[in-house]
Amino acid sequence: MISNVPATSETLYSNGAEMTDIYPVSMISEGQAMNITLTRYADQMTFGIVGDRKALPSLQRMLVHLDEALLALEKSVAG
Numbered sequence: 722m723i724s725n726v727p728a729t730s731e732t733l734y735s736n737g738a739e740m741t742d743i744y745p746v747s748m749i750s751e752g753q754a755m756n757i758t759l760t761r762y763a764d765q766m767t768f769g770i771v772g773d774r775k776a777l778p779s780l781q782r783m784l785v786h787l788d789e790a791l792l793a794l795e796k797s798v799a800g
Contacts (some may be wrong), residue, residue, distance in 0.1 A: 722753060728762040745769035755780070 733740040744767050745747050745758035754776035758769045768787060772780040 722749075722755070723757045723759075726758055726760040728760050730761070730763060732763050743767060744794075747771055749773060756781075 724747070728743055733757065739741055739795075742765070743760060743762040745760045746769055747756045747758040752775045753773070755772040760767055760769075770780065770783055770787075772783075774780075777783075
């Protein structure tokens with residue numbers, strides 16, 4: 722499952738301290754192997770990936786593929 726959780730594009734503060742990052746946290750339901758949730762805050766987009774260890778014992782590999790895909794997307798948009 723892939724979901725998008727929109728956040729504000731304005732910078733948020735708590736007690737005068739600027740919130741610099743926001744990371745989505747999700748859960749998987751029975752029968753799901755993986756959930757990817759993304760959110761945008763200010764000028765950043767962040768990803769949260771959770772998965773079933775039995776179904777995806779090497780889930781961290783997704784981060785490599787995600788990084789490669791984002792770099793390819795940046796290249797294609799840049800020129």
